[in-house]
Amino acid sequence: MKIFAKYLKPNAKFAVFGCMFEVVATLCNLALPLLMSQIVDDGINKLDFDYVWKSVLLMFSVAAVGMVCHIMAIKQNLKATTRFTELLKNDVFEKANKMTFSDHNRLGAAGLLTRTETDVWQMSEVTDVILSGVCTIPIYMICGSVLAFMKDAYLALLLFAFTPVIIAAVILVGRKIHPLWEIADKQTDRQNQLVRERLIGIRVIRAFNRDETECQKTNEATRKMVLNYIKANNRSGLIAPVAMLVLNVATLLIVYVGAARMQSGTGLSAADVVAVVQYVGLIMSGIMTLSWSLIFVPRVKVNVKRLLEILESESIPDATDLDKPALNGNVLFDNVSFAYADGSELVLSDVSFEVKAGEKVAIIGGTGSGKSTLVSLLLGFNKPTSGTLAFDGENVEGISGERLRTNVSAVLQKGTIFAGTLRENIGLWQDFTDEQIMEAVRDAQLEGFVSSHPEGLDFKLSQGGSNVSGGQKQRIQIARALLKKAAIFLFDDSFSALDFMTESKIRTAIKDKLAPRTVFVVTQRVTGAMNSDKIIVMDNGKVVGIGKHEELLQNCSVYNEIFISQSGRSFL
Ligand SMILES: Nc1ncnc2c1ncn2[C@@H]1O[C@H](COP(=O)(O)OP(=O)(O)OP(=O)(O)O)[C@@H](O)[C@H]1O
Ligand SMILES: [Mg+2]
Structure with missing residues (x-):
């Protein structure tokens, strides 16, 4: 987390503006189901078309504000992420340049290259996910739950019952991804090293007619790397469908229980049930974004560890004696x-x-x-x-x-x-x-x-x-x-x-x-x-x-x- 804070801090204003725009966009999204159920209850059911038109206009305005704020948030987050990437990359490159020869030999040119490119890029992706989710997820979850409660406490409780199911499913599926990413990254280093070496040494390889075998070797390394990525991605790819399944089951149950409660004379209207279903959708999308971020956690841990190996490596100390007289040559x-x-x-x-x-x-x-x-x-x-x-x-x-x-x-x-x-x-x-x-x-x-x-x-x-x-x-x-x-x-x-x-x-x-x-x-x-x-x-x-x-x-x-x-x- 320290690494994110360090490189986001200098451009925190973009992240803060992004967050503010995201908050407004989220509140607009939450207001829409509320307005919708009011149109149905107070406009359509009472055949008050003047009310319907006014509400539609209001809904449209709210949706438009939400959209503009969302676009602004994306722009601000993008600025924060790009600057984050720039600062991190510069630091990693500077450290790689200043590291001792023994560290340089240990990490290898290919490893340093992958770290400055792929690992930094992964970190910037995660920063983008964090920035877009850090404000929206809590608001969706808290406000959505409150609004759902206001509509009907029973239906809202059903929603709560499903939240831990999704979180548990995410943790269960995501548990073993960490070592897979670690192996996959090591194999990327290896593959990079082979490709780099083979391309630089192409003349020697041709002179000894080793093109075919060397290609096979590189292909093998690429294949190993790809297989590991497929394994890791397959596992992380499971998270979204599992969460979606739980969301759909929750929606069905809410519709079913909602219909039963409407018939039992609780005063619950169809519009209320629809509003709760929409809140469920919003809350669940918040949870899904959270799950998506959780998928990145093991991946990021590997990236951070690999980058820290460079950032925390011993640097050649800065010279403080450059003003001393020139040497004579003894x-x-x-x-x-x-x-x-x-x-x-x-x-x-x-x-x-x-x-x-x-x-x-x-x-x-x-x-x-x-x-x-x-x-x-x-x-x-x-x-x-x-x-x-x-x-x-x-x-x-x-x-x-x-x-x-x-x-x-x-x-x-x-x-x-x-x-x-x-x-x-x-x-x-x-x-x-x-x-x-x-x-x-x-x-x-x-x-x-x-x-x-x-x-x-x-x-x-x-x-x-x-x-x-x-x-x-x-x-x-x-x-x-x-x-x-x-x-x-x-x-x-x-x-x-x-x-x-x-x-x-x-x-x-x-x-x-x-x-x-x-x-x-x-x-x-x-x-x-x-x-x-x-x-x-x-x-x-x-x-x-x-x-x-x-x-x-x-x-x-x-x-x-x-x-x-x-x-x-x-x-x-
Ligand atoms: N970076 C290194 N890490 C570990 N051992 C090394 C390294 N560089 C050289 N050596 C070892 O140190 C010994 C001396 O190597 P060095 O390169 O100094 O020899 P040299 O006299 O310059 O040889 P040449 O005439 O072939 O250039 C060799 O046994 C070599 O294997
Ligand atoms: Mg020599």
């Missing part, structure tokens, strides 16, 4: 160890080295030796499990991720190309001039590519960069990194798709342009590392050698092995 790893999750194996153990501002460092090592993990620590994506990582002598624990990343520019190993123009991809929607972007383009050896397209920087890239080559993708990301004014530059396996000539030109540009900056280049190739000021050799999460190329050839067996495997020669 880096110290002092016995740093790191594990991805509590209790899991160490991916980095006792890593120690020091890099002075302006040094050009290469990190080399076999697959899975921990190079990218080390880069993630330098970017503040992860913090050391033990040991100290310091920038300009300041412990990373005291530096906010945002401040750190304003001082660090990186090309990630698993970088991303966004759907958009080259300019947007390189400048990341920031206000860089074309001249600034072109300078980065030239340094990243991408000028030929830009000039080969008449659109130039406005050339459109597809999602994931599917309309450019692997080497072009890498160079776009290199240009993006070079554009940033930072103290530390990280290139994680960023030249692997480039030919030697292009790589060498980019390295020269980096050497010239980034001369006073600290540069870490993660590479698999000895040729890419040998000219660095310092080479850090990693093996199985440990630093097994630090030094210059010649020194390492002499005293680091792992480096020597890499050298032999790549050059076919041994120095030892």
